[in-house]
Structure formats: C-alpha cells, structure tokens
Amino acid sequence: MTEKRTGRIVRVNGNMVVAETGSTIIQNEVAYIAHGAEHLKAEVIRVRGNRAEMQVFESTTGINIGEEVDFTGELLSVELGPGLLGQIFDGLQNPLPHLAEKYGFFLKRGAYTEALPDETTWDFTPLVKKGDILRGGSRVGFVPEKIFKHYIMVPFQLAASDLEVVSVAPGGRYDLKTAVAELKDRNGKSHSVYMQQLWPVKIPIKAYAEKLMPSTPLVTRMRLIDSLFPVALGGTYCIPGPFGAGKTVLQQLTSRYAEVDIVIVAACGERAGEVVETLKTFPTINDPRTGRPLIDRTVIICNTSSMPVAAREASVYTAVTIAEYYRQMGLNVLLLADSTSRWAQAMREMSGRLEEIPGEEAFPAYLESRIASFYERAGVVNLNDGTRGSVTIGGTISPAGGNFEEPVTQATLKVVGAFHGLSRERSDARRYPAIDPLLSWSKYKSFIDEKEVSYAHRMLRKSNDVMQMMKVIGEEGTSVADYIDYLKGEFFDFSYLQQNAFDEVDEATPADRQKYIFSFLYSDVLKRELDLPSKEEALHFFQKLRQLFKGWNSVPWKTPGFEKAEKEIRLVLDEKAHKKEEISA
Ligand SMILES: Nc1ncnc2c1ncn2[C@@H]1O[C@H](COP(=O)(O)OP(=O)(O)O)[C@@H](O)[C@H]1O
Ligand SMILES: [Mg+2]
Numbered sequence: 001m002t003e004k005r006t007g008r009i010v011r012v013n014g015n016m017v018v019a020e021t022g023s024t025i026i027q028n029e030v031a032y033i034a035h036g037a038e039h040l041k042a043e044v045i046r047v048r049g050n051r052a053e054m055q056v057f058e059s060t061t062g063i064n065i066g067e068e069v070d071f072t073g074e075l076l077s078v079e080l081g082p083g084l085l086g087q088i089f090d091g092l093q094n095p096l097p098h099l100a101e102k103y104g105f106f107l108k109r110g111a112y113t114e115a116l117p118d119e120t121t122w123d124f125t126p127l128v129k130k131g132d133i134l135r136g137g138s139r140v141g142f143v144p145e146k147i148f149k150h151y152i153m154v155p156f157q158l159a160a161s162d163l164e165v166v167s168v169a170p171g172g173r174y175d176l177k178t179a180v181a182e183l184k185d186r187n188g189k190s191h192s193v194y195m196q197q198l199w200p201v202k203i204p205i206k207a208y209a210e211k212l213m214p215s216t217p218l219v220t221r222m223r224l225i226d227s228l229f230p231v232a233l234g235g236t237y238c239i240p241g242p243f244g245a246g247k248t249v250l251q252q253l254t255s256r257y258a259e260v261d262i263v264i265v266a267a268c269g270e271r272a273g274e275v276v277e278t279l280k281t282f283p284t285i286n287d288p289r290t291g292r293p294l295i296d297r298t299v300i301i302c303n304t305s306s307m308p309v310a311a312r313e314a315s316v317y318t319a320v321t322i323a324e325y326y327r328q329m330g331l332n333v334l335l336l337a338d339s340t341s342r343w344a345q346a347m348r349e350m351s352g353r354l355e356e357i358p359g360e361e362a363f364p365a366y367l368e369s370r371i372a373s374f375y376e377r378a379g380v381v382n383l384n385d386g387t388r389g390s391v392t393i394g395g396t397i398s399p400a401g402g403n404f405e406e407p408v409t410q411a412t413l414k415v416v417g418a419f420h421g422l423s424r425e426r427s428d429a430r431r432y433p434a435i436d437p438l439l440s441w442s443k444y445k446s447f448i449d450e451k452e453v454s455y456a457h458r459m460l461r462k463s464n465d466v467m468q469m470m471k472v473i474g475e476e477g478t479s480v481a482d483y484i485d486y487l488k489g490e491f492f493d494f495s496y497l498q499q500n501a502f503d504e505v506d507e508a509t510p511a512d513r514q515k516y517i518f519s520f521l522y523s524d525v526l527k528r529e530l531d532l533p534s535k536e537e538a539l540h541f542f543q544k545l546r547q548l549f550k551g552w553n554s555v556p557w558k559t560p561g562f563e564k565a566e567k568e569i570r571l572v573l574d575e576k577a578h579k580k581e582e583i584s585a
Helices: 096-103 223-228 247-257 272-284 309-327 340-353 367-375 407-413 424-428 450-473 480-497 511-526 535-553 560-584
Strands: 005-013 016-020 029-035 038-048 051-056 068-075 077-080 121-126 139-145 148-153 163-168 172-175 181-184 190-193 197-200 210-212 236-240 262-268 298-303 332-338 379-382 388-397
Touching (some): 038 068, 051 309, 077 309, 139 163, 223 480, 223 511, 236 407, 247 262, 247 332, 247 388, 262 272, 262 309, 262 340, 272 298, 309 332, 309 340, 340 367, 340 407, 367 388, 367 407, 450 511, 480 535, 511 560, 535 560
Parallel strands (some): 236 388, 262 298
Antiparallel strands (some): 005 016, 005 068, 016 051, 029 068, 038 051, 121 139, 139 148, 210 379, 379 388
8 A cells, every 4th residue: 555545625524535546545534634634533434436525633724725735544542551640631642741841731623643652762672582483462572651561562463373473682771763673474565563463443452362251340430330330340330420430530539439440531521611621730640549640641632512423423432542552451340431422412413424324312313323333342351361451441422401312321221331420300409419329330340248238229219209209298297217218218218329439438449348338228227127216216316327437437447446336336226226135125
C-alpha cells in the first residue's frame, strides 16, 4: 500500500464529509483532509462505489468542495507503550496538557501530537534469550512505569505464530524507536519488537488463552455497591441517573477507592466545565492506598460536549483499548465511562448525516450491537503465561428526564452484569450514593453472606411497603410491628447504605469492615426482636441508634475507638432485647 491514494471532497455536511476517489477505499481507514496547512483527521465510515463517507474528528468550518483527501490505509489506532500512565489525552490520544502548552488550553484544529514521546528513554530488563519461542503478547522484557512493571510484549497481531528470538537487547536505557528484540517467524520473516506498538481501537486485543466468567468481587469500598449490588473483576455495570443525581461523583469516588491496579477514565463531559474541572483536580488527588498521586495509576481520556461528535466516539474506543493493553500485563484495570449517552448521541448524529433508517428515538438500528460489543471487551482472562488480568467496565448513562425506558439505558441493561440506578428521589433527599436499592440489581456474588443479603433486600422492600401504606392510611392505622419494620429499613439505609463522601473514614469502607458491620446489623438489629411497645418509643430508639451508628462510621476500623463505639451500641441494643430473651430462654 505504498502508492498514494487521494480523493476530492464533493460534499460537506457538518462533521460528515464525502470524497470521491479513483482508488479503492478501505472501510474504517483513516484519511486526512488537506486544508491549507491544516490536516484534519477523519475516518471512513461508509464506502459507496467510488465515494468515501467520512466522519471528521475536527470542526469542518471552512472546508470546501474540491479540497484534497489523503487516505492512509490504516485503521484508527492508538500508541501503546510505557508512558501512558498519568497522561490526559483527548479522544485521538493527543496529550492534553502537552497541547495546552503549545496552543493554549483549547485545542487548535489539526494539531496532533504523538501520544508517547519517542525520545523518552526507559530502563529495559530483558526476560527472554536467543532461541526462545514466543507469540503475540509474550513478554520480552519490562521497564518500570510508575509503580508497575510495564511488560514489553510481542506485537499482538502476531498472535498465532511461532516466533523465535534472534536477538534481544541487553539491559539498559532505550527509546521507543529502538528495537529491543528481533524475532523470526516460521517462514523466516523477521519482526522487530519495540517498546511501543500500534493497535486499531475498534478491534479487541485478544492475545490471551481464554476468557473466564467473572467471579471475584471488585471491592469499590462503597457499601451499597459491594454489599448489595456488587461488581465482579472483569464484569460490567451501568449507572443510569437523571442529571445531577451523582453519577460523576460516584465514578470519581470509585476511581479513587476501587481495589484495582489501573483506572482508565473516559470522560465525555456533560458540560464543558466538568471536564476542565477533572483535568485540574485529578492530578492533585492522592491515592488513598499508596499515598502517591492518584494520576500515577490513571489514564484520562476526555472530550467535552463542545468537541466534535466523532472525537467523542473515538474516546470510548481509545479508552477500552488502553485498558485491554494493561490487562495483557496481568493487571486489573477498571474503565469508567462518563457518560455513554454522549457517545450514543454521537452515533445518532452521524447516523442522521448518513441518512440511515432511524430506529427508536432516532438512534441507529445498530445502537444495541455497538453498546454490546463495547461492554464485551470487559472480562477476566487467563494469559498465555498463566497469569490473569481483567478489564471491568462501568458506564454512566444520562437519560433525558431520568427516564430509563429509553434506548441507551435499555440496550445497556441487556448486556451488563449489574445495574446501579440512581433516583431523583434519593438524590433530592441527599441520600448518597443515590443508588436506588429497590430498583438496582446485580448478577454477581457479593462477599457478604447470601442469606444476610437477601434478608436486607426483603427488609428494605418491607420498609418501603409500610411507608407507602402510611402515605395512604396515615401512621395511626399502622401496627407497631409494621412501623418497626419501616424504621429498621430506614435505619439500615441511613447507617449502612448511605455514605458520607466528606468524611474520610466513612467515604470508603474496606471489605472486612463491611462484612463485620453487615453481620452485626443482620443479627443484632434487623433480625432481632426488639422490645419497643409503642411507635414513639420505637422512633426514639432508632433515632438514637442511628446517631450512634453515624458516629461509629466515622471511627477508623480496628482502633480502640471503634471497639468503644461498638460496646456502647451493643449496650443500647441489649437493653431493648433483654426482656424477650429472658422470656424465650
Ligand atoms: N456522594 C455524594 N456526596 C455528596 N454530594 C454528592 C454526592 N453525589 C453527588 N453529590 C452532589 O450532587 C451534585 C451533582 O452530582 P454529579 O455527580 O455531578 O451528578 P451527575 O453526574 O449525575 O449529573 C454534586 O456536585 C454534589 O453536590
Ligand atoms: Mg455527570
């Protein structure tokens, strides 16, 4: 494909540009529009005879009919190698702070910068020797990247071949343009291994032995999630919720506390200011587990709503490809996409420009399959060397008016393993996280005892039923027993499900503390028959208990203060249970 293939623009329709050419065109290949000194990146999204219909990743203002288009023959790809961690990229993998220095904060059209600087050197340690047989994804060595061993791997597209090591570089510092190993395939053809490789973003990286069913819980340290609606390592989940209900805050907390190695944040901003804020605050946050900057184990891909739609689409794919890359190193990676509705809207906009037959709410008919194939890139895998890695994907959805009956939410619910639905009612009541426990579900297993979990679910439903009933018939018509069930549910919500993001202890609860508290709540509060003869007494008792629990939640785990608070709570509880136990004894 060395011959230059060009075309001429015959139509411009927003970010969709059509070019006519005498050459063959490849579906999804990248093309550049030559507009004076500017070269605008585009992707061929449909081929019709001698016409290439392209989505342009930049504003097309001033682009004219007759201007030249150069086809590259390459699929939209990302650079994979050491130096990704800690970076903030746009959807086309341009480093943002880097560009900001060059062009001011807002990106200049057609300004592309290499994602990983060629000239940076990395301290390489070889892991193979001459004569070793390798395949795509095999580790030839490693370099230190932040706190990780970043493995240098045989290009993934060589997946099936037997590759013999002809030579390998001795330990030392090399840049990304220097080959660190030479390989020879069965046909005698040589292949060089560099510390950096390119990979097309729309194709999953599959240089692993097998994909497994996700079964290990991913600990987010958010009690409501881990205990009642867990996510598994390598699993998928979604967070639909109305505007302002707390989706972004929830994802930020998760990016900080989730027990994974690496977090990839794909921020397709709802508002322009939101992403700028992420860019400013993220680098200043410390990793609560390592004490080092959180950004050291994070990659941020961001787009604001003011960027062209095609760039938004690309960012989702760029993010998941980087996540898969680190999974190949045997790491647990969490990809957080906020908000996938923006991505779906980009699809809708391009589909409209292509004049495709619209589906529900004008989304394209392939919306469902695109969403499915995105989430399918999650998974826990056994790598060829026997180690294991995972990509977990969590995406927020922002349906208009918070109505979950819309196509993006519905398509996502069909494919994900857990659903954390935020409700306006909860967020208005400032019950954070505003995940509605009556609406949400998870197909994964929690680390909390199953029997205890299902009891808690039943209690919450019962409590809600009584509350709804009281709305109709009033408190007077409710029995004391029902009223106590109502109070138990409310108590469980306030003292366990809700978490105060402004309290440094309460904002993140480790798994063993969750197990301990949940068991306590189950056997000593929820299941316990309490001697509360009147509603006033019951109300007063649970108010007191709630205050005590609130205090307990702020006391660090396994400290004398923790034990002291527990003792006090047990005394209060035992007082109310005392009589009953005497009778039944
Ligand atoms: N866990 C939380 N604790 C305290 N306040 C929260 C929490 N979640 C959300 N909020 C409040 O709600 C506001 C909107 O949240 P945000 O995550 O931006 O909503 P969304 O992304 O759903 O539009 C936040 O600015 C904050 O004031
Ligand atoms: Mg948001």
